[in-house]
Amino acid sequence: MxxxxxxxxxxxxxxxxxxxxxxxxxxxxxxxxxxxxxxxxxxxxxxxxxxxxxxxxxxxxxxxxxxxxxxPVAQPAELWQESGRWDQYGAELLRFSDRHQREFCLxxxxxxxxxxxxxxxxxxxxxxxxxxxxxxxxxxxxxxxxxxxxxxxxxxxxxxxxxxxxxxxxxxxxxxxxxxxxxxxxxxxxxxxxxxxxxxxxxxxxxxxxxxxxxxxxxxxxxxxxxxxxxxxxxVAFSKQVRVCTPKAVEEKVLTKKKTSIEEVAEFLNIKPLNCIKTLIIKTTNGYKALALRGDHELNEIKVQNLWGEFEFATDDEIKRLDLKQGFIGVNALSLDLVVDYTAEVMCDFVCGANEWDYHLTGVNWGDIEFETADLRNAVAGDDAPDGKGKLVxxxxxxxxxxxxxxxxxxxxxxxxxxxxxxxxxxxxxxxxxxxxxxxxxxxxxQNYDDKGIVFPASIAPFQLVIVPINYNKSTRVRALADELYQQCLTAGIEVLLDDRKERAGIMFADSELLGIPHRLVLSDTHADNGNVEYKARSEPDKIEVQFDDALTFIQSKL
Amino acid sequence: MxxxxxxxxxxxxxxxxxxxxxxxxxxxxxxxxxxxxxxxxxxxxxxxxxxxxxxxxxxxxxxxxxxxxxxPVAQPAELWQESGRWDQYGAELLRFSDRHQREFCLxxxxxxxxxxxxxxxxxxxxxxxxxxxxxxxxxxxxxxxxxxxxxxxxxxxxxxxxxxxxxxxxxxxxxxxxxxxxxxxxxxxxxxxxxxxxxxxxxxxxxxxxxxxxxxxxxxxxxxxxxxxxxxxxxVAFSKQVRVCTPKAVEEKVLTKKKTSIEEVAEFLNIKPLNCIKTLIIKTTNGYKALALRGDHELNEIKVQNLWGEFEFATDDEIKRLDLKQGFIGVNALSLDLVVDYTAEVMCDFVCGANEWDYHLTGVNWGDIEFETADLRNAVAGDDAPDGKGKLVxxxxxxxxxxxxxxxxxxxxxxxxxxxxxxxxxxxxxxxxxxxxxxxxxxxxxQNYDDKGIVFPASIAPFQLVIVPINYNKSTRVRALADELYQQCLTAGIEVLLDDRKERAGIMFADSELLGIPHRLVLSDTHADNGNVEYKARSEPDKIEVQFDDALTFIQSKL
Structure with missing residues (x-):
């Protein structure tokens, strides 16, 4: 083309x-x-x-x-009612009525x-x-x-x-x-x-x-x-772990005034977030739950959903009504169900909120605290792989x-x-x-681009090859050679694009690079003088001179 | 397959x-x-x-x-409003709103x-x-x-x-x-x-x-x-015609009691419908019009639309209000615009309603009647072709x-x-x-069927060839031959269907005929005994015996 x-x-x-x-x-x-x-x-x-x-x-x-x-693209509501999804599916399901007021969806x-x-x-x-x-x-x-x-x-x-x-x-x-x-x-x-x-x-x-x-x-x-x-x-599913540390510290209440995030508390106490416990309050269809995770870990919401169904984080108001102190919630003496992540469960001598305004506890251990355990967190780089082999990347x-x-x-x-x-x-x-x-x-x-544009995989590029003749509309020699090469490629079944525009070379190069065509042949009078064409792969920096007569064979070897 | x-x-x-x-x-x-x-x-x-x-x-x-x-299938209303078709297009245009209440159509x-x-x-x-x-x-x-x-x-x-x-x-x-x-x-x-x-x-x-x-x-x-x-x-457009007949008759009013259709009047008066004029009343955006056509002709509604835009036939009530007598409307002394079809215009001595209950007029001629003319009717078989060459079929x-x-x-x-x-x-x-x-x-x-089913043109048949082996699941010989032929056909790039079901021959034949597969080869132990296969084209009644070894070449010659 x-x-x-x-x-x-x-x-x-x-x-x-x-x-x-x-x-x-x-x-x-x-x-x-x-x-x-x-x-x-x-x-x-x-x-x-x-x-x-x-x-x-x-x-x-x-x-x-x-x-x-x-x-069909259009589907009758009846079928979705049969499966139960008509009511379950949210607003992403585009519903409409036909001229007879029958309900359908796309x-x-x-x-x-x-x-x-x-x-x-x-x-x-x-x-x-x-x-x-x-x-x-x-x-x-x-x-x-x-x-x-x-x-x-x-x-x-x-x-x-x-x-x-x-x-x-x-x-x-x-x-x-x-x-x-x-x-x-x-x-x-x-x-x-x-x-x-x-x-x-x-x-x-x-x-x-x-x-x-x-x-x-x-x-x-x-x-x-x-x-x-x-x-x-x-x-990524984690299993229950065995504690390897030994509780040593003595629990102590420390004034952490206004330090409400794990990062702030850790910095203030000069410890790492992984020595802290964060306690999150969620509302499930079966009431509120407190979830305890290691300070540097993130809650995996899918795991929570799979355990207890649809849930929401408790609002500030709800936390107040539960008589909890936002920013200073801890795992001691909670009046609601506590579920501790497997990794948090095996921690010793940790820091957590004191359930009292402006105070945290240090040197906390699980001791007599009542809780259930579950796999609650997202994986982080360096975690042991769940199959027991290697670390996670x-x-x-x-x-x-x-x-x-x-x-x-x-x-x-x-x-x-x-x-x-x-x-x-x-x-x-x-x-x-x-x-x-x-x-x-x-x-x-x-996955495949650079600063010049797309670098399509060969299998899906819009064209396999672009032929860029310089001065196609001025040099009859260039035109004849380009046309000849183009015809050879077409005959050989190559999906080739011949840039026959009256544009500057720079524009033609830029367009074919932007478009990500994997292979390029350039023809100019100078090349013609030497009996050559210039080849460049979109994915490689170097240009190669190829004998004009070998150009087709050369390209075929690249495809 | x-x-x-x-x-x-x-x-x-x-x-x-x-x-x-x-x-x-x-x-x-x-x-x-x-x-x-x-x-x-x-x-x-x-x-x-x-x-x-x-x-x-x-x-x-x-x-x-x-x-x-x-x-896209979904199109925003704005574009249709720009072209003006959002309001023009009727209920066939399926309109819907997205979750943000923006209007679209399919x-x-x-x-x-x-x-x-x-x-x-x-x-x-x-x-x-x-x-x-x-x-x-x-x-x-x-x-x-x-x-x-x-x-x-x-x-x-x-x-x-x-x-x-x-x-x-x-x-x-x-x-x-x-x-x-x-x-x-x-x-x-x-x-x-x-x-x-x-x-x-x-x-x-x-x-x-x-x-x-x-x-x-x-x-x-x-x-x-x-x-x-x-x-x-x-x-089909007709031009103004030249009258070839000469008015001879004298106008006469005849009692045609209860004969309101052209057919009834013609039979009653023992004349042909083509000697009658039928007068239709339509309502356009510019008021009512009376249209006169030869009794055996049909109004071409597209032509009427192209002349005067959207229109409707006057209702019985409207005709009453115009002081016209439904079934007895004629072309004489009408108080509304009369437009006469080109073919009706060249008639002589015709019959039409008398604009009086239970009466028609015979021997009518256009004489002093005021009217315009237009091309109003559908073509009928035998009409002169509009290009002046031959008759219409x-x-x-x-x-x-x-x-x-x-x-x-x-x-x-x-x-x-x-x-x-x-x-x-x-x-x-x-x-x-x-x-x-x-x-x-x-x-x-x-266009292509018979009492057995579809007779697909070769270009669009779901398969080019069906191989029907009799006792494919019982006779190892038939199975081996059928498989061999099937493989030959696949290798040759033929779109072949091998009927490998445990069905009676009659059912397999009926199915492939219903489906309209153009070519059929039947293989049985009897055929195998003779080294033959049986060929039948879907569109031909006859069966032909072909040497098994020539079957592929034979089929290729048919494709």
Whole structure:
């Protein structure tokens, strides 16, 4: 294709609302265009990238025996009422009424529709296992759409749903999808990691997220430095520990006037935060609880939710009503349930609030204090890995895929049964497997860019090669050579872009670098004098002179 | 692919709501599944057909130099308010509010979004002409969705929009799209016709519809039996005629008591309807009008709209208030504007109502009656073709494509300007080009079926070939031969379905015929004894024995 035949509206400046690099570069490279908050159009070069991602996903899903279908974007409320999610799902579910005042939603996901299909068409265990997928437009009415196509309202997703007679069969398919996702991200050329994850509101036991590693990632991922262990920080589980220290100190009350944070208290007492206990008050559906953590640790809210359901932090007013002193709460003589984190439980001679205004206690030990224990905290770098091998390292990741073992949550609610081998009806067991197709494009850029722009992995670059002729519109020799090379590449099936614009070389170079085209050939009269072309890889600093006659072979060796 | 690996839930009975054959067969063949009124899921085999249609369209649009983009399904109200269509478009435009109470619609078409894009990115005449297209989900909230995917609410459309400096450039692209559409429908293997059409509410001057010919088509298409002339009946234009008869009769009032329809009057008076005049009363925004047509002709409502805008037929009450006698209205002494159709104008000695209860007039001539004339009627078979060559023949068609010259309707309203050669801003001129992708699947079936099911054109059949082994699960010899042939076909790149089910031959034959697979090979122990396989084309009645060793070559010759 020639640059004159494709609209690639590059621009020097990124819009003000583009906070992250992929958003900035996708706009600057002319890949996408904002229509409204969280709604983007894919321009020609952007759509080429998106379609390449789709193609790889489709091929690997087909290889895995999954069957492609296409379900409607609009979904009737009745199905969501059957599954119970019509009332559970918050404002992200965009609901609307049709002209006959029937209620619908724009699908953020398709569990209900596909389970309805399964209930209709799956009759016998002989039809199982079966896995349906689609690549399709989804809609989530995000309260603050941001980061371009990374967190947009309308987006493209590959969602797959498998149906099984039992958990063993589900496990086999789950493992197959795990392998398929690895194959997909390998082919995409991304540095990614499958990590243990929490299932959240989708439900089910086991779930694994696939993250593209990038410093800008929203999620913290924990890896062992010695084993294969990897988990989303929200999922890193710690076990009860054995105390190795011996209580020695004598409890003492010290005036810590106005020092209410762990950092302030530690500095004032010249100790480390890890020698302090922080006590947090939460409100659960079963009343208030005090949670004790080591001073340098953070509460893991997902773990709290999984223990006691939805919860909130107690407000200042509530703390007052509980007769507690905000900033000076300790673990002694509490009138409410105390739950101590496993790591906090094995501390000796620690500092905590005195439950009295302006005082803390030093040299505290658990002694006679009554409490329960639980795993309450987020992992930190250096923690022992939960599998017992090595220490945890923390990196940032962008979630681009998630696979779940749903079990019978939807199939039970929606009567998706088959006749089992024994002749009796069996509720099917389900898995579901999502990939954020449009999000992959943004994540690939977050992982692959430099100060000149995008450095696309070869597999998804909008073009494999750009030919930049200098003075294409003035030098008939350059034009003839460029055209010849361009034709050779086209004939060889290379996705080549010939920059036939009347632009300065600098602009043409900058545009192709911004766009992240992996390979570049430059042709000028000087090169022609020497029978050469100049080659440069987008990802390498050096330029190489190549004989014009060898250029095609050379490029083919690079692809 | 093996039948055990793909869900094709064939069924004997069609659902009650399936009135037309394509709807019945698509459900029966397991191509689609109804989710709700006007919402269908594409099952695996149906999606294969849809994707083949998409691929052909995409390739031909790319060949024509159009650039593929992808715009959101959800569109902000602001753009529709700019174009003026937010208020004009009726209840088919599905409107909704997001969580912040901002108004949106689900796009039934994308003129606004693409013109907004053009206004943003097209700056100079040097960027023109340019043609953007997308293949994407559309939504029209039909009041009575019916006929399966033929008239569904959510559907897939290819819509393209071109931008030009002037009408000449638009005409060039319009002609190119005309040729491209012909290439697409040729490749699809459909019997189709491009016909002159009315532009309707989309606006613009010239428009051409592409119809797949089928007896069940909703549209009447008029062809000349001697020339290339072809037009939607709503667009067949007639010119003023020269009277060839001579008024001879004397006007007479006859008692026609209770005979109020043309047919009743004609029978009663023993004349033909074509010797009668029927007078219709309509209400326009400029008041009531009486329209006179030859008794056997039908009013063309599009022509009336194009003359006087939106209109309604006068109600019985309104006719009473105008002091007219319903069933006995004539052309004499009318107190409202009379407009006479060109064909009615050249009649002599005709019969019409007497404007008096229970009386008609015979032997009427126009004489002193005051009236205007216009082209008001639908064509009928046998009419002279408007190009003066031959007579009109009428066939039924299904509209699957429509190309328009929009002019500046949207670009003016939405300020899509470029800097012209002279340095001044010029409003761009637009064309738009639609194809109903999902509708093509239904139309192809309406045109290609028999009592056994679908007879898909080879280009869009879900599979090219089905191999039906008899006793695949019992005869190791049959199984080995079938597997060998299947592998040969796969290796040769043939889209082959191997029916590996434990079903009776009759069921396997019926299913593959229902599904419309163009070629079938049957293998049994008897065939194996003779070293043969049995071949049958879906569209031919005869079976042919082919040497097993020649089977692949034979099939390749058929594809």
């Amino acid at each position: 020639k640059t004159s035949q494709i609209l690639i509206p590059t621009q020097k400046e990124a819009p003000n609302d583009a906070q992250i690099i992929s958003h900035q570069l996708m706009i600057r490279a002319g890949l996408i265009s904002k229509l409204a908050s969280g709604l983007y159009s894919y321009l020609p070069a952007g759509l080429r990238v998106l379609q390449k991602v789709e193609k790889i996903i489709r091929e690997e899903m087909n290889n895995a025996g999954a069957q492609e279908i296409l379900m 699908g953020p996901t398709h569990e209900e529709v596909v389970t309805h299909l399964a209930a209709q068409y799956l009759r016998s265990y002989k039809q199982l296992p079966i896995n349906f997928y689609q690549i399709q437009t989804k809609f989530r009415d995000e309260i603050r759409p941001r980061f371009g196509v990374m967190r947009s309202r309308e987006f493209i997703m590959k969602d797959a749903y498998s149906f099984h007679l039992d958990a063993d069969s589900l496990q086999v398919e789950f493992d197959k999808m795990h392998a398929t996702y690895c194959a997909i991200f390998e082919r995409l050329g991304l540095d990614y990691r499958p990590v243990l994850a929490d299932s959240g509101s989708i439900g089910g036991e086991n779930s694994i997220e696939f993250h593209v590693l990038a410093d800008s990632g929203e999620d913290a991922i924990c890896f062992s430095d010695e084993s294969e262990y990897a988990a989303n920080i929200e999922k 923390i990196k940032r990741g962008i979630e681009v895929g998630h696979i779940f073992q749903l079990g019978d949550k939807y199939s039970k609610a929606m009567n998706a049964n088959v006749i089992g081998e024994s002749g009796k009806a069996v509720t099917v067991t389900m898995g579901c497997y999502g990939i954020g197709v449009s999000r992959i494009v943004a994540a690939a850029i977050e | 093996k039948t055990s690996q793909i869900l094709i839930p064939t069924q004997k009975e069609a659902p009650n709501d399936a009135q037309i054959i394509s709807h019945q067969l698509m459900i029966r063949a397991g191509l689609i599944s109804k989710l709700a009124s006007g919402l269908y899921s594409y099952l695996p085999a149906g999606l294969r057909v849809l994707q083949k249609v998409e691929k052909i369209i995409r390739e031909e649009m790319n060949n024509a130099g159009a650039q593929e983009i992808l715009m 796009g039934p078409t994308h003129e606004e979004v693409v013109t907004h894009l053009a206004a943003q990115y097209l700056r100079s005449y040097k960027q023109l002409p340019i043609n953007f297209y997308q293949i994407q989900t559309k939504f029209r909230d039909e009041i009575r969705p019916r006929f399966g995917v033929m008239r569904s609410r959510e559907f897939i459309m290819k819509d393209a929009y071109s931008f030009h400096l002037d009408a000449d450039s638009l005409q060039v692209e319009f002609d190119k799209m005309h040729a491209t559409y012909c290439a697409i429908f040729e490749r699809l293997g459909l019997d189709y016709r491009p016909v002159l059409a009315d532009s309707g509410s989309i606006g613009g001057e010239n428009s051409i519809e592409f119809h797949v010919l089928a007896d069940s088509g909703e549209d009447a298409i008029c062809f000349s039996d001697e020339s290339e002339y072809a037009a939607n009946i709503e667009k 009428i066939k039924r068609g299904i509209e699957v494509g429509h190309i328009f010259q929009l002019g500046d309707k949207y670009s003016k309203a939405m300020n899509a300007n470029v800097i012209g050669e002279s340095g001044k801003a010029v409003t761009v001129t637009m064309g738009c080009y639609g194809i109903g992708v999902s509708r093509i699947v239904a139309a192809a079936i309406e």
